Amino acid sequence: MTGAVLGIVILRFGFDTGFIQLQNLAAYAFAVLLIMSLPYCLRRSGHVRVEVLSERLPAGYLPIADSVALLLFMVPVFGLLAWAWMPDLLYSWSIREGSVETGGLGGVFLVKTTIPLSGVFMILQGIALLLDPEDAGT
Template sequence: MIKAFLALARLLDRLTLWLCMAAGGTLVGMVLINVVLRYGFGSGSIKMQDLASYSFAVFLILAVPLCHARGGHVRVEVLAERMPARYLPTADAVAWAFFLTPIFGLIIWAGWGDIAFSWQIAEGSTTPGALAACIW
C-alpha cells in the first residue's frame, strides 16, 4: 500500500515538473509575441494579440497546480499562526474536498456543452482577422 502511494507521489511530482516546463514555455512564447515582436520590431497583428490572450489563459491554467504543489497559493492566514503545524495540510485537504473540486467540477459540467458545440461547428474567434477555427 505504501509503495502505491510512493509511486503516485512520484507520478504527481513528474506531472508537476511537466506542468512547470509547459507553463514556462508558454510564458516565453507570450513574451516573444508581446514584447519582442510588437515592441522590439514594431510588428503585430490581431492574430498575435489573440494568440497572446490564449497563451496567458493556458499559462494560468498550467501554473495553478504548480503553485499549489510548491505551497505558494494564497490563503487568509488569520488562524494559521495560532494553529499547530498539522493545520495547513488539513486546511488544504478540506479546501480541495469541499470548495475547489466542486467548483471546478461545476465549471466543467456547466461549460462542457458550449465547448463541445464550439468545436463541433469549428467556431473561430469573434474578432475580425483573428485566429480562425482549428479543424483537427
Template sequence: MSGLISGYLALARWLDKLSLAICVTAGMFLTGATLLIVVLRYGYGAGFIQLQDAAAYAFTVLLAFSLPVTLARGGHVRVEVLSERMPSGYVRVADTGALILFLIPVFALMLYAYWPDLRYAWSIREASLETGGLGGLYLVKTTLPVSAALMIVQGVAAVVSSQVQKKGEAGL
C-alpha cells in the same frame, strides 16, 4: 504505500511537469509575441491581428495551466492569520478539508457547467471574433476544462500525499 497510490502520485507529478512545460512555453511565446506586437505597432505603425490573437491565446493557456502548477507546489492562498496561532497540524488538516470540501467540488462543477459550451465551440470549430483573426479558439477554450481536471488531480494528490505523510510520521 500501495502501488495504486504511488502510481497515482507519479501520474500527478508527470502531469505537473507537463503543465509546467506548457506554462513556460506559453510564457515565453507571450513575451516574444508582445514584444513583436509593440515593435510592429510603434516602430513601424503596423498591426498584426493574428499575432495579437496568438498572444491572447498564449495568455489564456498560461493562466489556465498555472493554476494546477501552483497547487502542486503548495502555492495556493491560505489565511495565515489563523494558522499562525493554531497547532502545527492545523495547516495540514485545514488544507485537506478545503481541498475535499471546496476545491474538488468547485472544479467538478466547473467541468459540468462548461461542457455544453465547449461541445458547441468544438461543433462549430469556433475561431477568433476578430475579422482576419486566428482560428482554433475552440482549442484554447479546451484549456479551461483541462485545467479544472488537472486541479482535481492535483487536489486529490495533495490529500493522498498528506495522508501518506501523516501515516509516515505516526509510524516513526
C-alpha cells in the same frame, strides 16, 4: 508569448501597422499559460493563504485544514467548472470557433478546451496532495 508581444509592439510603434493573428496568438498563449499553471501552483503550494487564526492553533491544524478545503471546496468547485463548461465547449467545437476579430487566428475552441482540462487537473492534483501531503510544496 514574450516574442509575440514584442513583435506586436515593434509592428505597432515602429512600423505603424498591426497584425491581428499575432495579437490573437499572444492572447491565446497567455490564457493557456494562466489556466494551465493553476495545478502547478497548487502542487508547489504557491496559492495565497490568509492565515489569521492558524498562528495560534496547533501545528497539525494546517494539514487537516488543507484536506478539508480540498475535499469540501476545491473538488466540487472545479468539478462544477468542468461539468458546467461542457455545453459551451461542445458548441465551440461544433462550429470550430475562431477569433471574434475579422482576419483573426482560429482555434478559440482549443483554448476553451483548457478550462475544463485545468479543472480536471486541479482535482487530480488535489487528490495527489491528499494521498501524499508530506510531498506538497517540494
